[in-house]
Amino acid sequence: MAVTEEVINTICLHDCGGGCLLKVHVRDGVITRIETDDSEELQYRACPKGRAHRQKMYSPDRLKYPMKRVGERGGGKFERVSWDEALDKVASELKRVYGTYGASAVLRLGGGGDLGQLHGAEPTNRLLSLMEGYSTTWGSASFEGALFASLTTYGTTVSANDRDDLLDSRLIIMWGLDVVSTIHGNNTRYYMAQAREKGARIVSIDPKYTNSTATFAHQWIPIRPGTDTAMLLAMAYVMIKENLQDQSFLDTYTIGFDRFKDYILGIEDGVPKTPAWAEAITGVSAEVITILTREYATARPAALMPGWSAGRTANGEQFHRAVMVLATMTGNVGKHGGNSGAGVYGQSYRFSLGRILAQARNPVDEGAPRRNNAFPTSGVIGSSSRIHNSKVWDAILEGKAGGYPADYKLLYVIDSNYLNQRPDINKGIKALKIVEFIVVQEQFMTATARFADILLPMSYFMERNDITAASGLPFYGYMNKIVEPYYETRSHLEIASALAERLGISDFNDKTEEELLKEIVAGSRDIPDYDTLKKNAIHRVNLSEPSVAFKEQIENPQNNPFHTPSGKIEIYSQQVADMDDPLIPPIPKYIETWENLNDPLTEKYPLQLITTHPKLRVHSQFYNVPWLTELESQAVIINASDAQVRGIKDGAHVRVFNDRGEMIIRASVTQRIMPGVVDIPEGGWYTPDEQGIDWGGCPNVLNRDEASPAGAFTSNTCLVQIQKA
Amino acid sequence: MQMGFYFDQTRCTGCDVCIVACKDWNNVPAGPASWRRVATIEEGRFPNLFVTFLTTSCYHCSEPACVAACPSGAITKREEDGIVVVDREKCRGRDHCDFCLQACPYQSPQFGSEPNAKMQKCNLCLDRLEEGKKPVCVDSCPMRALDAGPLENLRTTYGQESQTEGFIYSDEIKPSVIFKPKRSVVITSR
Numbered sequence A: 001m002a003v004t005e006e007v008i009n010t011i012c013l014h015d016c017g018g019g020c021l022l023k024v025h026v027r028d029g030v031i032t033r034i035e036t037d038d039s040e041e042l043q044y045r046a047c048p049k050g051r052a053h054r055q056k057m058y059s060p061d062r063l064k065y066p067m068k069r070v071g072e073r074g075g076g077k078f079e080r081v082s083w084d085e086a087l088d089k090v091a092s093e094l095k096r097v098y099g100t101y102g103a104s105a106v107l108r109l110g111g112g113g114d115l116g117q118l119h120g121a122e123p124t125n126r127l128l129s130l131m132e133g134y135s136t137t138w139g140s141a142s143f144e145g146a147l148f149a150s151l152t153t154y155g156t157t158v159s160a161n162d163r164d165d166l167l168d169s170r171l172i173i174m175w176g177l178d179v180v181s182t183i184h185g186n187n188t189r190y191y192m193a194q195a196r197e198k199g200a201r202i203v204s205i206d207p208k209y210t211n212s213t214a215t216f217a218h219q220w221i222p223i224r225p226g227t228d229t230a231m232l233l234a235m236a237y238v239m240i241k242e243n244l245q246d247q248s249f250l251d252t253y254t255i256g257f258d259r260f261k262d263y264i265l266g267i268e269d270g271v272p273k274t275p276a277w278a279e280a281i282t283g284v285s286a287e288v289i290t291i292l293t294r295e296y297a298t299a300r301p302a303a304l305m306p307g308w309s310a311g312r313t314a315n316g317e318q319f320h321r322a323v324m325v326l327a328t329m330t331g332n333v334g335k336h337g338g339n340s341g342a343g344v345y346g347q348s349y350r351f352s353l354g355r356i357l358a359q360a361r362n363p364v365d366e367g368a369p370r371r372n373n374a375f376p377t378s379g380v381i382g383s384s385s386r387i388h389n390s391k392v393w394d395a396i397l398e399g400k401a402g403g404y405p406a407d408y409k410l411l412y413v414i415d416s417n418y419l420n421q422r423p424d425i426n427k428g429i430k431a432l433k434i435v436e437f438i439v440v441q442e443q444f445m446t447a448t449a450r451f452a453d454i455l456l457p458m459s460y461f462m463e464r465n466d467i468t469a470a471s472g473l474p475f476y477g478y479m480n481k482i483v484e485p486y487y488e489t490r491s492h493l494e495i496a497s498a499l500a501e502r503l504g505i506s507d508f509n510d511k512t513e514e515e516l517l518k519e520i521v522a523g524s525r526d527i528p529d530y531d532t533l534k535k536n537a538i539h540r541v542n543l544s545e546p547s548v549a550f551k552e553q554i555e556n557p558q559n560n561p562f563h564t565p566s567g568k569i570e571i572y573s574q575q576v577a578d579m580d581d582p583l584i585p586p587i588p589k590y591i592e593t594w595e596n597l598n599d600p601l602t603e604k605y606p607l608q609l610i611t612t613h614p615k616l617r618v619h620s621q622f623y624n625v626p627w628l629t630e631l632e633s634q635a636v637i638i639n640a641s642d643a644q645v646r647g648i649k650d651g652a653h654v655r656v657f658n659d660r661g662e663m664i665i666r667a668s669v670t671q672r673i674m675p676g677v678v679d680i681p682e683g684g685w686y687t688p689d690e691q692g693i694d695w696g697g698c699p700n701v702l703n704r705d706e707a708s709p710a711g712a713f714t715s716n717t718c719l720v721q722i723q724k725a
Numbered sequence B: 001m002q003m004g005f006y007f008d009q010t011r012c013t014g015c016d017v018c019i020v021a022c023k024d025w026n027n028v029p030a031g032p033a034s035w036r037r038v039a040t041i042e043e044g045r046f047p048n049l050f051v052t053f054l055t056t057s058c059y060h061c062s063e064p065a066c067v068a069a070c071p072s073g074a075i076t077k078r079e080e081d082g083i084v085v086v087d088r089e090k091c092r093g094r095d096h097c098d099f100c101l102q103a104c105p106y107q108s109p110q111f112g113s114e115p116n117a118k119m120q121k122c123n124l125c126l127d128r129l130e131e132g133k134k135p136v137c138v139d140s141c142p143m144r145a146l147d148a149g150p151l152e153n154l155r156t157t158y159g160q161e162s163q164t165e166g167f168i169y170s171d172e173i174k175p176s177v178i179f180k181p182k183r184s185v186v187i188t189s190r
Helices: A052-057 A082-101 A122-130 A144-154 A163-168 A188-197 A211-216 A226-242 A245-254 A256-262 A275-282 A288-298 A316-329 A376-382 A392-398 A425-434 A492-501 A513-522 A529-536 A551-555 A574-581 A638-645 B016-023 B064-071 B099-103 B126-130 B135-142 B150-157
Strands: A006-011 A021-027 A028-034 A067-069 A078-079 A105-109 A172-175 A201-205 A219-221 A304-307 A410-414 A437-443 A454-457 A466-469 A475-479 A538-540 A608-609 A636-639 A654-659 A662-670 A675-678 A718-724 B003-008 B037-044 B048-055 B073-076 B083-088 B144-148 B177-178
Touching: A006 A475, A028 A052, A028 B016, A067 A082, A082 A105, A082 A410, A082 A437, A082 A454, A082 A492, A105 A122, A105 A392, A122 A245, A122 A410, A122 A492, A144 A316, A163 A188, A172 A188, A172 A211, A172 A288, A188 A201, A201 A211, A201 A288, A211 B048, A219 A275, A226 A256, A226 A275, A226 A288, A226 A316, A245 A316, A275 A288, A288 A304, A304 A316, A392 A425, A466 A513, A475 A529, A513 A529, A529 A538, A636 A638, A638 A662, B003 B150, B016 B037, B016 B135, B064 B073, B064 B099, B135 B144, B144 B150, B150 B177
Parallel strands: A105 A410, A172 A201, A172 A304, A201 A219, A410 A437, A437 A454, A608 A675, A636 A662, B003 B177
Antiparallel strands: A006 A021, A021 A028, A067 A078, A067 A454, A466 A475, A475 A538, A608 A718, A636 A675, A654 A662, A654 A718, B003 B144, B037 B048, B073 B083
């Protein structure tokens, strides 16, 4: 008798902007193979991570049962307990901490990186809000600099064109953008190739010669990390001097160009931002800067596409603001084949989905005034009760006495290897040791999970139902439950519901998972019906042309003001001026990073560390999947000249260190990174020995726990030294 | 009829999805055996570099050296479509023989890490071809850089080029593959 194999469609969970279609083969309740989209074009084909889910999901390392800590916290010793015992303990600790210290002592961490709308942190957020509220964080580790710049300049975060719009571009500048590794919207790399084949010129500006550079770029311009803004300002200088800017566009749609011009020409501060000035800072020759400027100013339409990496530096907001000003100076905003300079931030059309559970108001967020560096429109995220994601360890260690909003006693960590993925792990370990209780919802024994007092095993996305609206291209996805949950794993909604019962929250939720998902779909103006979406797992929205951000504002400015206070594109921002912080200037400026090459610290630590996205991981996820790790193992990537003077051979293990930490890691010696710069791709799993030296290649043992003044993550601003081990 | 592959080297980003999709579909565990591989070719010195990628599998040669070399009759070339297949029951195992591997200039015969591993390699996804589908590597490529089918049809569609960066065409065994090559144009920065 033939064994029947069923094929069920679903959407890959991970929030790389992809949301690719997976066709999952299942036999006798076990997943046997995974195919990808082979239906109508445009197909959403999965990457190697999407194809390796079977090995991750059935990994022998997967957590199977609830566990409680035995022995010292962080020692990694656990004992299996029942769900009742685990949930009773979490509920009683929550009650105790709420009763003893108040709501702000409860700190909810993590909950990002996935596309699921229902499962994730939302159910727990609702539960804790219905208690007395909870403390949480702000500051996206991905794109906070881009977000700040987009809100400043355009008054919205919805500022990018659809990716297929690249086909109309005559010049594309990938600025710190590697779409092969980061995906950044489905089929972005496919459109990049097609744009090149159609004749677009493509330039890559990046300290690394990435796979995207290798495949798409006609020209590679290596640039010192943290100096990108200086090059952008010099490009503005060349445009102004050669009168290449689109003055009528600037006159019609923007405010503040004259003040920016005064700064560029040196009228404001006596320093003209010439290409020669930028060459000394960036390492890019004045001639290269000048030629590229002329190309960008004259090749219309042109798309200046920043990744988020150059914005993940000290003062990274300035990079994104400067990119947007250049896009404005060249009149490329709101036009097909152009780009607002938002590059890869935000889809330019709006998804419509119904409410994800009824969101409850969080009294801790609402009880505190707005942060100085938050916009009036930022809502609860702008609450001064929130801690920046790179300052959480410091906040726990210092508390109110150190100027933080609260003393933190209980950590609730959801779907996040938070210790691994936030800067200064050695400080993090001290912080995790002093709080009173830690509950972690996880699938694997991560560095963070090892510090749990109660560890709750989570279901995989193929073991529950969920829905998503992906970014970059217009489609909706349904994540189907394909098999029963692994051992005793449970979903986020199930756990929050069970806790609500124990905490006496009667109005948490009275609907099933499917009823909630149906409500979400019913709230959409695009999706015809729930059952068809569930069956196909994808609903493609047919647009007559690629969506272009700000097209209406540019075509008909009278009736369509920008969402800024002035109604114009704000090169000068009064809102930012009102923040009254010299490090957050009202026009974009070049401000030196800390730990830059002029820092005396370079005598000890002469190499600039960057932490790029790994091709075969989603941040720290998939680190434990053999099909992927056998193709690319964690290493520090170093230029051959830097390796040679240190006597380091390709493949040898080396010491990487600074005052914050130390690791032993394999060296990958290459010509594909500029001298003076080394790269440790983020997401290696922190694996300390008895001396606290990391053997897992996690760059956050080296990174500094400091946020940029307006909130950008600074994981590409760090000095280190490397020695033969 | 001879089945074969087409590879557009200008499109390949070196993402490795063809490798993982192949391992998943054909149930090949992590380890030394990989029916499809991706090589990175790097030339030049900073900052003047040329980098490209080459994905390789069995090329189902017209005159397969492995078939001739196998003393056990384990490797055969199918009459109907020219696909080269291995009967692992007949293979003596690597502890005794690796003549096929020695004979093949493309390292297509693969061996797992198990004791006396039997030879395994790409069979152009025979099971998928029977269902009217393309091999899984072809259907996995996000760049649409791969194709497979009757070689004559591929030549009609894509041309005759049999050489590319990192690959040397062997006139002796005649691999069934055509390319869109990426020439060594050095990208300069300054």
